[in-house]
Amino acid sequence: MKLMALTFQALDVKDCLRQRFGVEYFLAQRLIQFFRKLDINKKNSVWCGMKTKFICWLFCWLALVTAGCSGYLVPEQGSVADPEKRIVLTVDSETEQVYQTPELKLVYSLRENEGSYEYRGRLHFDRSLTDSFPIIKNFFLKLNFLDEEGRVLATLDVTPFYSVRGQVMHSLEKRKTLAIPAGSTQITFSYYGIFVGDVPHIGEEWQIFEFPFH
Numbered sequence: 001m002k003l004m005a006l007t008f009q010a011l012d013v014k015d016c017l018r019q020r021f022g023v024e025y026f027l028a029q030r031l032i033q034f035f036r037k038l039d040i041n042k043k044n045s046v047w048c049g050m051k052t053k054f055i056c057w058l059f060c061w062l063a064l065v066t067a068g069c070s071g072y073l074v075p076e077q078g079s080v081a082d083p084e085k086r087i088v089l090t091v092d093s094e095t096e097q098v099y100q101t102p103e104l105k106l107v108y109s110l111r112e113n114e115g116s117y118e119y120r121g122r123l124h125f126d127r128s129l130t131d132s133f134p135i136i137k138n139f140f141l142k143l144n145f146l147d148e149e150g151r152v153l154a155t156l157d158v159t160p161f162y163s164v165r166g167q168v169m170h171s172l173e174k175r176k177t178l179a180i181p182a183g184s185t186q187i188t189f190s191y192y193g194i195f196v197g198d199v200p201h202i203g204e205e206w207q208i209f210e211f212p213f214h
Helices: 002-020 022-037 045-071
Strands: 097-100 104-113 116-125 135-146 152-157 172-178 186-196 205-210
Touching (some): 116 135
Antiparallel strands (some): 097 104, 104 116, 135 152, 186 205
């Protein structure tokens, strides 16, 4: 069972890296395959040591970058959300809620399901953004649970799957089973993204963000 859990965890990390850093992840995979194909005599400890150190360094770098970008949107526990950004927590099997900013619209619901809760979200980016910057470079979306005073109890990632450096889809969907922290009465969302023009490596970039904490 432990081996299976570690395997699934490793797959989740690989999917996260592939999604967040498409080009960089692709290049890293190619470099690793290149080193594996080299006809290096295993008795040559210098070459083997260099190859091992390089691969370890590469994965450490990717892990640090992923942690840094993801952690950017995670407020410290106890941080207070801006009052105008707080949303009353509603758990209902039928009702859909709408969270909207100038850059995006999120239609979502939280539904109880056999002792746990299911988040369902459908994300639409505004055309004022996508008409000029139609390609996603990266994007992160967080769901923050708050107590009655607006203090953060927990932050969960609800980023939908998308194609890195691909055209923005009409809508992006996400389903996730989660646990709602005890004492939660409100929620708020935070997000960060980078979008580029029609020519990804030449066009200008545009950043969007929402971080409603102080």
